[in-house]
Amino acid sequence: KNEVEQSPQNLTAQEGEFITINCSYSVGISALHWLQQHPGGGIVSLFMLSSGKKKHGRLIATINIQEKHSSLHITASHPRDSAVYICAVPSGGSNYKLTFGKGTLLTVNP
């Protein structure tokens, strides 16, 4: 089973700051997911990546397959970015049979 570690668990930032959330996993994978969960429970898939870097607006996700590590960056953070960010990796048999990290609670203050 793939073990997924996220850091930090909690992160408080001021509006405008550059944010980095890290994710490490133990077993080689085909792709890694970054998810965003807002209070109330709804989850949005931010990225699914298997190599290199992906960018969507102010969000950037990178992955280093050899080092089994991924990072999620948020540039020019905004209070609406406040959410839990979850890293997830496939655990065998399916791209979406996922093992999830415990999540990073991000709070961005105005």
Place this chain on the structure above:
Amino acid sequence: EAGVTQSPTHLIKTRGQQATLRCSPISGHTSVYWYQQALGLGLQFLLWYDEGEERNRGNFPPRFSGRQFPNYSSELNVNALELEDSALYLCASSLGDRGSSPLHFGNGTRLTVT
């Protein structure tokens, strides 16, 4: 395009009862996934349905079961409810299990077992 819809939003049951949760995937999506988010345990994979068949299941007892209908909607049944089944149950859909199509999540059903 309508997103993934789940019903009911909230469900309150008594220990020992059965719960039925429903999910309608995005039109054209054939794969449906169920996940459980229990307090203190985080998100866990429950079940995967594709083309009407159960393809894989997570580490959950057999009283967690479900099915997928010909229109690709899905139902999750939890029998003999236990207090620890109280959780947010999330359904997600995708175009298929291969490739890089993103997962689309519903807003979840919050099940409370008393």
